[in-house]
Amino acid sequence: MGTTTEGDETMSQKEEIIIFDTTLRDGEQSPGASMNIEEKLRIAHQLERLNVDVMEAGFPIASEGDFEAVKKIAQTIKRTQIAGLSRANDKDIDRAWEALKYAGDRGRIHTFIATSDIHMEHKLKMSEQQVIDTAVAAVKRAAGYTPNVEFSCEDAARTRLPFMAQVVKAVIEAGATTVNIPDTVGYTIPSEFTKIISYLKENVSNIDDAIISVHCHNDLGLAVANSLAAVQAGARQVECTINGIGERAGNCSLEEVVMSVRTRQDLLPYSCGVVTEQIVPSSKLLTTITGIQVQQNKAIVGANAFAHEAGIHQHGVLMNKETYEIMTPESVGLNANKLVLGKHSGRHAFIDRLKELGYDLNKEEIEKAFVRFKSLADMKKEIFDEDLDAIVADEVLRVTETYKLLQMNVSSGSFAAPTATVQLDVEGEVKKAAVMGDGPVDASFKAIKEITGTDYPLLNFSVGAITGGTDAQGECAVRLKNAEGREVLGQGAHPDIIVASAKAYINALNKIASIAKRTRGDV
Numbered sequence: 001m002g003t004t005t006e007g008d009e010t011m012s013q014k015e016e017i018i019i020f021d022t023t024l025r026d027g028e029q030s031p032g033a034s035m036n037i038e039e040k041l042r043i044a045h046q047l048e049r050l051n052v053d054v055m056e057a058g059f060p061i062a063s064e065g066d067f068e069a070v071k072k073i074a075q076t077i078k079r080t081q082i083a084g085l086s087r088a089n090d091k092d093i094d095r096a097w098e099a100l101k102y103a104g105d106r107g108r109i110h111t112f113i114a115t116s117d118i119h120m121e122h123k124l125k126m127s128e129q130q131v132i133d134t135a136v137a138a139v140k141r142a143a144g145y146t147p148n149v150e151f152s153c154e155d156a157a158r159t160r161l162p163f164m165a166q167v168v169k170a171v172i173e174a175g176a177t178t179v180n181i182p183d184t185v186g187y188t189i190p191s192e193f194t195k196i197i198s199y200l201k202e203n204v205s206n207i208d209d210a211i212i213s214v215h216c217h218n219d220l221g222l223a224v225a226n227s228l229a230a231v232q233a234g235a236r237q238v239e240c241t242i243n244g245i246g247e248r249a250g251n252c253s254l255e256e257v258v259m260s261v262r263t264r265q266d267l268l269p270y271s272c273g274v275v276t277e278q279i280v281p282s283s284k285l286l287t288t289i290t291g292i293q294v295q296q297n298k299a300i301v302g303a304n305a306f307a308h309e310a311g312i313h314q315h316g317v318l319m320n321k322e323t324y325e326i327m328t329p330e331s332v333g334l335n336a337n338k339l340v341l342g343k344h345s346g347r348h349a350f351i352d353r354l355k356e357l358g359y360d361l362n363k364e365e366i367e368k369a370f371v372r373f374k375s376l377a378d379m380k381k382e383i384f385d386e387d388l389d390a391i392v393a394d395e396v397l398r399v400t401e402t403y404k405l406l407q408m409n410v411s412s413g414s415f416a417a418p419t420a421t422v423q424l425d426v427e428g429e430v431k432k433a434a435v436m437g438d439g440p441v442d443a444s445f446k447a448i449k450e451i452t453g454t455d456y457p458l459l460n461f462s463v464g465a466i467t468g469g470t471d472a473q474g475e476c477a478v479r480l481k482n483a484e485g486r487e488v489l490g491q492g493a494h495p496d497i498i499v500a501s502a503k504a505y506i507n508a509l510n511k512i513a514s515i516a517k518r519t520r521g522d523v
């Protein structure tokens with residue numbers, strides 16, 4: 001791009017912005033984004049390919065599952081720093097280190113306590129002095145395990161500045177090497193956040209002994225703008241998530257902040273190590289795993305981010321892409337010159353495309369996905385990346401199957417009552433049911449319920465077409481609530497939308513069964 005200054009030599013002389021990804025912790029706090037250990041590990045591998053500097057893997061005290069996920073990630077990921085969150089108390093910090101210790105000096109304890117009046121008075125019921133003492137004690141305890149300690153002043157953007165300066169000074173003295181200034185409730189605006197960071201730089205005598213970090217939420221849609229303002233004021237770590245997922249309206253979006261820095265080197269002359277070509281694969285993997293779709297007009301990773309519809313724009317782009325494109329699709333991992341995949345494609349092209357999409361599958365997984373790819377290619381002229389995402393989600397990312405769909409047949413229309421006949425393999429036993437319903441999906445779900453003897457509340461059911469055209473695969477998501485009140489997302493894809501719905505329902509039942517087995521200690 002004519003307007004950017006890239007190139008390794010120039011980049012290496014620039015001040016570095018540390019990219020701290022919190023998709024697996026704050027991102028996971030998005031309603032419906034809970035992931036199991038295997039899913040978190042897949043994202044962790046992708047974050048390593050994306051080359052973020054730090055990944056926050058979870059909140060180890062939160063649950064057995066989160067502890068195991070952080071531990072597994074700390075044991076498996078070899079290059080990236082791994083952070084674990086803890087409240088400012090001994091038991092959280094000890095538990096965090098128990099999981100993080102496998103990463104050695106790449107393990108980071110991230111401890112926090114709120115510093116705003118409203119949080120101190122109503123939530124913590126602590127005085128200023130108690131908060132300072134608790135923060136200092138927490139940092140000291142964490143520093144006893146590792147020098148890699150981050151401290152966050154929760155709700156910093158609504159904290160009185162002289163008090164925050166006192167806290168920041170004290171935690172740096174106690175051993176914090178990164179001090180994070182979160183806008184926990186997405187309240188600040190860029191000019192104010194600039195003043196907050198500048199204030200700390202000017203009024204905390206030991207501020208240069210730590211990296212200043214920011215962690216912005218998007219309640220007013222300003223998370224990225226606020227993060228960039230903070231960087232310009234001296235912050236050197238940005239906390240963010242893929243697709244901007246996170247608590248409430250989400251967090252600062254990684255792809256937006258990284259591409260802003262890369263694209264506006266004239267105003268943001270910093271370097272960051274993110275391999276931007278891995279942005280779209282990361283976004284897609286997250287969508288596949290969580291089922292949370294990205295809005296079409298989402299910057300960088302939305303379906304329309306590089307689409308030009310208007311004639312004047314199309315004309316301009318045909319003459320010179322830079323008339324309407326400020327970055328190339330290739331730079332974020334959208335490969336325009338791809339081999340077309342269809343029924344005549346072989347394993348080499350197939351594996352190559354899966355790798356481009358960020359899937360690192362073993363031989364057995366590739367074989368399963370390939371068989372499914374060929375059968376889809378028999379029904380559909382061209383197989384798109386989205387189809388491959390759905391195949392991988394369906395064939396590889398799914399949990400151990402207690403229930404397998406063998407066959408189904410549905411009759412429906414405007415005349416007779418819709419009827420579904422479904423045959424399932426239930427742990428080796430073939431079972432069948434034929435049931436009428438209000439519609440074909442309702443009839444299928446009733447048949448599955450009858451066979452499996454289950455009746456979990458259905459919270460949500462959504463249907464979408466993965467690609468365009470009448471031969472597109474349908475993609476369904478089903479959200480059920482298990483007996484313990486936990487929400488479970490099931491996904492299924494198939495060119496027949498009713499079969500896709502049944503697969504999604506069965507996928508959710510399999511997840512519930514696998515949670516129950518884990519709880520009982522059967523697996």
Ligand SMILES: CC(=O)SCCNC(=O)CCNC(=O)[C@H](O)C(C)(C)COP(=O)(O)OP(=O)(O)OC[C@H]1O[C@@H](n2cnc3c(N)ncnc32)[C@H](O)[C@@H]1OP(=O)(O)O
Binds near residue numbers: 089123
């Ligand atoms: C801004 C953020 O995103 S912070 C991270 C938010 N993420 C989460 O909360 C997800 C994971 N959380 C959990 O699983 C649970 O909340 C747990 C395991 C951490 C705690 O569960 P519980 O012990 O049942 O407590 P609960 O969540 O109801 O209340 C929080 C308690 O922690 C205290 N607390 C809150 N923040 C902190 C802190 N930073 N340091 C010390 N104590 C804190 C609260 O005052 C309250 O204490 P109390 O039980 O003495 O009244």
Ligand SMILES: CC(C)C(=O)C(=O)O
Binds near residue numbers: 026182
């Ligand atoms: C724990 C902190 C960093 C947080 O998530 C927030 O303040 O939003």
